[in-house]
Amino acid sequence: MPPLILLTRLLNLLEMTIKSGDILYFIGLGGIGMSALARWCKHLGAVVYGYDAQPTNLTDELIEEGMLLHFEENTSMIPENVDYVIYTPAIPKNNIELKYFRNRKTPIFKRSEFLSLITEQFRTIAIAGTHGKTSITALTAHMLKSAGLNVSAFVGGICRNYNSNLILSENSNYLLVEADEYDRSLLKLNPLIAVISSTDEDHLDIYNDHNDIKSTFFEFGQRIKENGTLIHNLSVGPFDKLSCEKMSYAVNSDTNATATNIKIKNGKYHIDIKVEGLLIPEVRIQVPGIHNIMNTLAASSIGYLTGLSGDDIKSGIESFKGVERRMDYRVESSDIIYIDDYAHHPEEIKYTIKTIKELYPGKKITGVFQPHLYSRTNDFAKEFANELSKLDEVLLLPIYPAREQPIKGVSSSLIKNKMSNKNCTVSKRNEVIQFLKANKPEILITMGAGDIGTMVQEIETLFLN
Template identity: 45%
Template sequence: MNLNQIHNIYFIGIGGIGMSALARYFKNIGKNVSGYDKTETQLTKELQQEGIQVHFEDNINLIPKDFYVENTLVVITPAVPVLLAEWNYFIERKFIIKKRAEVLGLITKDTFCFAVAGTHGKTTTSSILAHILLDSGLDVTSFLGGIVENYNSNLVGNGKTITVVEADEFDRSFLHLHPNIACITSMDADHLDIYGDANAIEESFREFADKVEDKSKLFYANGLVLDGVSVGVNDDAKITAQNIKIEKGYYVFDAKFGNELIENIQFGLPGHHNLSNALMALSMAKTYGVENDKIKNALASFKGIRRRFSFQIREEKLTYIDDYAHHPTEINAVHQAVTELFPNKKVCAVFQPHLFSRTKDFADDFAKSLSKFDEVLLLEIYPARELPMEGVNSTWLLGKVENKNKKLISKEELFTEIKASDATVFVTIGAGDLGEMVPQIKKTLSEKVELE
């Protein structure tokens, strides 16, 4: 398929973080772009403000008439239900229909492609890398799974020769990519509804790793069993962070890169997992040939990603952090970071589990992760693409949490509960629609500080 010959691109699930980056890309290069999503969000509002038509009812009559022609490409996300009327309309009329990952593979095939894989850390690592490359003056376009604060977008740059992409393991999507330099940040079990077991997901990551022929250009988190260059924090990896200090809220560290020591690197995202992400991005950029000073300047100026340890309130009396974490490993990383930054302060975690299947598969690990916080407010499971599973609910999960200061609450009760809490650090955690509630939570907590 030749994308140059296609003028109309229609997205089913346009509000997804990966889909919206593609929609922005096609809009920027002059294509006619429109799409459907079931829910209006901040991201869909931004797409509409940028001139992209979006509707929220599964109704073929709402598809703009100029998309009924044959040279329309329909892009779908694997999360779309098969009974969707619009999808079936295009199937019946034999339109060209491609998965998001297939389209990403077509776009990046003829570029120098950086691919970032891993069950955790993809978005942060790829966003840091995108910022380094763009800040260094390179001709790059980056398709990201989060909104980068420096650019207020998940599409960064408009270059034609270099691409940065998140290599998504869901539905084995990353096997459509053609990476020149790649990294794997983690290979924890996840998406077991797709893979079945941990061995299958690890095998899929190894298949992705095999796409990088030159193993000096494949970086992986120390401890994984792969053929490439190991990266880690304060350990025996080939590339490592040393002499780590915290100064004025920033990490300051040295990076040992082979026989070279890059000194006094400043980086503002908290948590050792983010130090590891920064090291991965540094390794990939340096391997491409970016100079040390340019890498250091970019790392120091990186502002972070929306919903990735995103400070909403950072006052002496009260702190509010929002994070997308939806896997036990990610929740542990949030806890490590928040307790390192705010020792001896009471931390209240508000958690919305994401998917019945993930909650069922990792219930005991979720319980252990949540038990570490001083106070836990648990919302019901956000189903996303799934139907309920018998016996799998937040009441069941809460029973496993070993914390006396815990409560199951509704979304409506959340605001009353956080007002009543005596915690001074609040963290909202989860990948569901909790993110849409952040502005109101921030407002409620701000009023709480004013009242006190």
């Protein structure tokens, strides 16, 4: 990029503020991260227009909230005098509307650039990691808000306590955001407090290898403000060479934050939490899973750093209702337990299945999984197969491509052919309901980050009727 254009772009970033009446246009408005930003701008008085590829329950809500949204690439539906354009990197580079705005020289910002601009106005807490970002962000935001702190948050899922992916407080001091590793977006943030929950191998379409991923998270740690703190899972790092303060967390460990005396009562984890010298006994975690104990420790560490009492931390944890599509109980009856989860990486699937097996020993567990991205399926087919083979019965849906073009020889059958459990079927989306009617599962888990989420209501209705 020529120096003059780069300088102009930087000045735009530094000087841009959203004012009432500004016209903003979001390309990819229906995405969970983009819609949270759009809701923020609408709250500030902006007029929000946008495009997305298809309608969903979320886009219906955005339209009801007064946003003007369409579902075809059509420049005639774009308003005149758009002040700023925000786009998601999931949008193809040849998107007609994006080209239109570039030709008109309208100020354009990638989502991560726009988010970075907003964060500089607050004491920012950024949650990073290949897994756990949304759960930690949502729990922490709820904990701080319940304790009376002025906090706002952009969340990568719908928080059940607020029925939204945007949590708002007037006159916020703190802003909670997810620091996304895809496209190295996290390197645009300069937080006061940061969490790194995990650094597993992923996004190998962006990163050269696992070391490249870990180096990027280390670089993110270097961006923490001078008087800030990094909170990290003990299993990731090392971060010794970072100049900021550091806190680690783990289960049953001599770390800055730990959980001990772990018990399962009526399907809920009960734990004792210790953060530095603060002991918080008999805390009931509403969302199951050992990984959610780890998420709770990260959130509790933030609560400690922001001055919350043990009672505040405990109350926030115990009143947290979870996030849609994160160990999300949809049906609980004597005939069927149906759980929906966003798991789309082998490590996430591993912990989801482990949790369900712990909670329902001896029960037949059926999984419906939609692989996300051709590249991820190709990179981790063996790992997906190993984890899915732990289920009693598996239904594999076609790969959800998102931003990608097909890769020759890569399909859901690549996973099936590597599975040791041969009770696996590759099926079309429109065959799922018939499969479930015929097989009558005891425990059902749907997993994936694609549009499998749009099927959840139909599956839920099947079992409730």
